[in-house]
Amino acid sequence: MTSVLGPVSPRSAEHLAVRPLGLRDAVLTGGFWGRWQQVNREVTTPHALGWLERDGSVDNLRRLAGPHRGLWFSDSDVYKVLEAISWDVGRDPAAGLDAAVSDLTRVLRAAQEPDGYLNSNVQAGHEVQWNNLVISHELYCIGHLIQAGVAHRRGTGGDELFDVARRAADCVVTEFADRRRKDTDGHPEIEMALVELYRETGDATYLDLARQLLDVRGHGVLDANGHFDSTYFQDAVPVREQSTVAGHAVRALYLLCGVVDVYLETGERALLDSALRQWESMTATKTYLTGAVGSRFDGEAFGEEYELPPDLAYGETCATIANIMLCWRLQLATGEGRFADAIERALYNLLAASTSTDRTGFFYNNPAQRRVARPAAATQTRPARAEAPGTRPPWFACACCPPNIMRTVASLGGYLATYSDSGVQLHQYVPATIRTGTVTIAVETEYPRDGAIEVSVLEAGDGPWTLALRVPGWCRGATVSVNGTPWPASANAAGYLVIERQWRVGDRVALTLPMPVRLTVAHPAADAMRGAVAIERGPVVYCLESVDQPEAVDVNRVELCVDEPLHEQVREGFLGEDPILVTATGLARDDSGWAGTGWADLSELPPEVGRRVTLTAIPYHLWANRGPSVMRVFIPAR
Ligand code: FUB
Ligand code: ZN
Numbered sequence: 001m002t003s004v005l006g007p008v009s010p011r012s013a014e015h016l017a018v019r020p021l022g023l024r025d026a027v028l029t030g031g032f033w034g035r036w037q038q039v040n041r042e043v044t045t046p047h048a049l050g051w052l053e054r055d056g057s058v059d060n061l062r063r064l065a066g067p068h069r070g071l072w073f074s075d076s077d078v079y080k081v082l083e084a085i086s087w088d089v090g091r092d093p094a095a096g097l098d099a100a101v102s103d104l105t106r107v108l109r110a111a112q113e114p115d116g117y118l119n120s121n122v123q124a125g126h127e128v129q130w131n132n133l134v135i136s137h138e139l140y141c142i143g144h145l146i147q148a149g150v151a152h153r154r155g156t157g158g159d160e161l162f163d164v165a166r167r168a169a170d171c172v173v174t175e176f177a178d179r180r181r182k183d184t185d186g187h188p189e190i191e192m193a194l195v196e197l198y199r200e201t202g203d204a205t206y207l208d209l210a211r212q213l214l215d216v217r218g219h220g221v222l223d224a225n226g227h228f229d230s231t232y233f234q235d236a237v238p239v240r241e242q243s244t245v246a247g248h249a250v251r252a253l254y255l256l257c258g259v260v261d262v263y264l265e266t267g268e269r270a271l272l273d274s275a276l277r278q279w280e281s282m283t284a285t286k287t288y289l290t291g292a293v294g295s296r297f298d299g300e301a302f303g304e305e306y307e308l309p310p311d312l313a314y315g316e317t318c319a320t321i322a323n324i325m326l327c328w329r330l331q332l333a334t335g336e337g338r339f340a341d342a343i344e345r346a347l348y349n350l351l352a353a354s355t356s357t358d359r360t361g362f363f364y365n366n367p368a369q370r371r372v373a374r375p376a377a378a379t380q381t382r383p384a385r386a387e388a389p390g391t392r393p394p395w396f397a398c399a400c401c402p403p404n405i406m407r408t409v410a411s412l413g414g415y416l417a418t419y420s421d422s423g424v425q426l427h428q429y430v431p432a433t434i435r436t437g438t439v440t441i442a443v444e445t446e447y448p449r450d451g452a453i454e455v456s457v458l459e460a461g462d463g464p465w466t467l468a469l470r471v472p473g474w475c476r477g478a479t480v481s482v483n484g485t486p487w488p489a490s491a492n493a494a495g496y497l498v499i500e501r502q503w504r505v506g507d508r509v510a511l512t513l514p515m516p517v518r519l520t521v522a523h524p525a526a527d528a529m530r531g532a533v534a535i536e537r538g539p540v541v542y543c544l545e546s547v548d549q550p551e552a553v554d555v556n557r558v559e560l561c562v563d564e565p566l567h568e569q570v571r572e573g574f575l576g577e578d579p580i581l582v583t584a585t586g587l588a589r590d591d592s593g594w595a596g597t598g599w600a601d602l603s604e605l606p607p608e609v610g611r612r613v614t615l616t617a618i619p620y621h622l623w624a625n626r627g628p629s630v631m632r633v634f635i636p637a638r
Contacts, residue, residue, distance in 0.1 A: 006414030017335030018418035026413040031431040051395040060120035072121040073137035079144035080403030087410035090155020116171035134222040139185035143193035191258025244281035249294025253322030260329035291346035294319040306525040310368035317354040317401040337495025340427035352621030361392030373628040423466035448538040451513030460503040468496035532634035542617035546630040555630040557589040559638035586615040
């Protein structure tokens with residue numbers, strides 16, 4: 001297969017159910033994500049470049065001496081921003097962005113050792129090279145450098161940044177390949193990067209090393225030195241035997257991305273099976289309704305099955321992004337719509353909520369309930385992660401999330417559609433133009449404000465082909481018509497309505513996905529949400545935010561009257577969007593009768609006192625844009 005401009009460009013189609021499209025072939029043309037992509041480039045990118053200078057991340061690489069500012073893996077923030085910019089210039093070159101890449105590449109080239117080694121913390125003498133892999137993040141950082149270099153080369157054809165990345169990779173090969181070492185990095189990431197480098201170069205050394213690094217893990221090769229345990233590092237169980245996601249969430253999911261990447265190139269079924277098994281377990285038992293994964297603050301980790309407390313949810317933004325990356329690889333491997341469903345949930349909820357509406361503030365962790373209207377910490381520019389602020393700071397001391405958001409938004413086109421010998425598959429409904437060889441289609445929609453999606457054929461290609469349209473798992477009663485005539489199709493086992501015909505230029509397909517407001521309950525074993533409901537409409541999860549409720553209504557003390565109707569109303573210009581808000585009847589509880597210890601004998605409960613109120617729910621992703629607030633997604637049902 002020829003290389004595509006986007007993350008995950010498999011070298012051969014042999015183990016793909018569907019094939020990816022590049023960012024110049026799947027182009028966002030507007031809507032929520034199209035606008036975000038533009039602001040990501042015009043506003044977030046300069047913001048991020050400013051912060052990388054201000055927090056010392058670039059200076060660390062410039063100086064390579066003295067104290068290292070920020071966290072020891074801050075090089076990776078520079079690389080992720082470079083990757084984001086590379087996707088952007090790949091879609092559409094821009095002088096300012098090109099210059100930023102060149103400037104930073106010059107810094108990296110000057111910093112790089114003659115043998116290709118590059119790590120500002122180690123080179124400044126704060127760590128001995130390759131000596132403390134469990135903590136040092138040396139391979140993790142080089143992995144991000146490789147991804148940036150590959151993105152830049154795919155985007156521009158240029159070798160500047162790519163050469164730096166490849167030399168660093170070759171240094172890793174020299175140290176680790178052919179089992180010269182039996183250990184690996186405490187933080188997975190290098191595996192998927194090496195596979196991408198193999199894809200880009202055709203040099204199987206990188207693929208072999210990626211596989212080796214998967215193989216050695218899980219045998220207790222990382223000496224945890226008292227910092228967490230083997231499970232935290234995914235080093236307790238060999239990856240082919242693992243049954244569920246465990247330990248640090250981002251690490252577990254980055255590792256699985258590498259696992260599926262190696263499968264996509266080698267066809268080793270045990271790898272895919274393991275990834276599917278772990279993903280299914282995570283999706284059924286360890287994922288919040290918002291798409292958050294990794295519920296524990298302690299170790300930024302997955303909890304046990306159904307351990308999903310809404311108020312204590314860690315839900316790191318990077319973990320959900322890692323799940324999007326994993327889902328995309330599984331989508332390519334299987335062609336199944338359940339992975340696009342999960343991407344959709346993650347995009348419209350957690351990822352959308354991770355960033356302020358002006359796109360310069362970010363959530364590192366994403367709770368599903370906030371009990372106290374607490375602002376970001378006084379040290380606002382560098383809040384400790386565990387403070388879990390109720391407003392979005394502009395950057396973090398541990399700045400992994402903002403650049404991860406940036407590279408995801410910049411490369412979002414790559415997640416919209418795929419193609420195969422039989423035709424085109426549409427996975428996400430976003431205004432876009434999709435081109436595969438001689439076929440071009442345009443998608444127009446206001447989704448998810450409504451479920452009307454129109455696909456028109458701009459170039460019809462030769463002979464018949466299929467258009468496959470994902471029917472989201474939440475949707476009942478989807479219908480489709482072709483040129484105004486109902487098309488009698490129902491979704492196939494993979495979750496797609498498939499239309500096969502000889503297409504003509506100007507053909508129009510109208511897909512309707514009904515999306516009435518609905519109430520969702522959690523699995524009974526998810527104790528923390530038992531007896532509560534969440535409001536959803538289409539892929540959008542709603543929340544109650546204190547600022548929208550009638551005066552003196554405490555969001556911590558409301559119940560939702562589930563037998564009363566829910567009403568939708570468009571709120572034009574609300575936080576820069578025209579979202580649909582939902583109103584519901586609720587009971588505002590007055591618990592003054594509970595004064596004292598807060599406990600009561602079941603047979604002597606204080607009388608229930610409350611007043612009926614109208615509650616207003618907003619899309620979860622819009623919360624915390626109007627100052628500190630109290631917020632909840634799950635509401636006790638009445
Ligand atoms: O360790 C690198 C990154 O920092 C992880 O992926 C995040 O969870 C944060 O701890
Ligand atoms: Zn992060």
